[in-house]
Amino acid sequence: MNGWKITAKSNGGQCEHCGASLKFMWTIRHEDGRTMGVGRTCIKRVTGWTVSAQEAENALRVAAMDARWDEFAAAYPEQAAAIQAAWDATRAEQAALRAAGIDPYCAVQNPAGEYRYAARTGNWEFAAGYAAA
Numbered sequence: 001m002n003g004w005k006i007t008a009k010s011n012g013g014q015c016e017h018c019g020a021s022l023k024f025m026w027t028i029r030h031e032d033g034r035t036m037g038v039g040r041t042c043i044k045r046v047t048g049w050t051v052s053a054q055e056a057e058n059a060l061r062v063a064a065m066d067a068r069w070d071e072f073a074a075a076y077p078e079q080a081a082a083i084q085a086a087w088d089a090t091r092a093e094q095a096a097l098r099a100a101g102i103d104p105y106c107a108v109q110n111p112a113g114e115y116r117y118a119a120r121t122g123n124w125e126f127a128a129g130y131a132a133a
């Protein structure tokens with residue numbers, strides 16, 4: 001949404017965009033550091049992003065998780081770096097699988113380090129053969 005993120009929701013307040021009295025005020029933050037407290041309809045006017053109530057709540061949950069991660073990373077930088085490295089490795093592995101034409105969410109690794117395709121039909125069923133990663 002054009003560099004903006006929803007970062008908080010609070011009860012009441014006055015929209016900083018249109019001045020309306022609000023039941024809920026959404027705090028939005030731009031990546032350049034600007035923040036604004038606005039009503040949900042003014043999220044669209046400011047960011048260009050039409051956001052449903054559900055999407056706004058979801059964005060809020062993501063922001064809360066991001067904030068918790070930032071807090072954790074500040075308190076435990078070594079552990080955070082190790083976790084980040086593991087995520088990066090997983091992402092690289094998934095990219096390699098995709099490049100090999102395998103859906104990473106349907107790939108299972110055997111003890112030999114080979115991947116095989118799995119088609120998900122209720123239970124995991126292993127369909128086609130093996131492909132090297």
Ligand SMILES: [Zn+2]
Pocket residue numbers: 015016017018019020038039041042
């Ligand atoms: Zn407004």
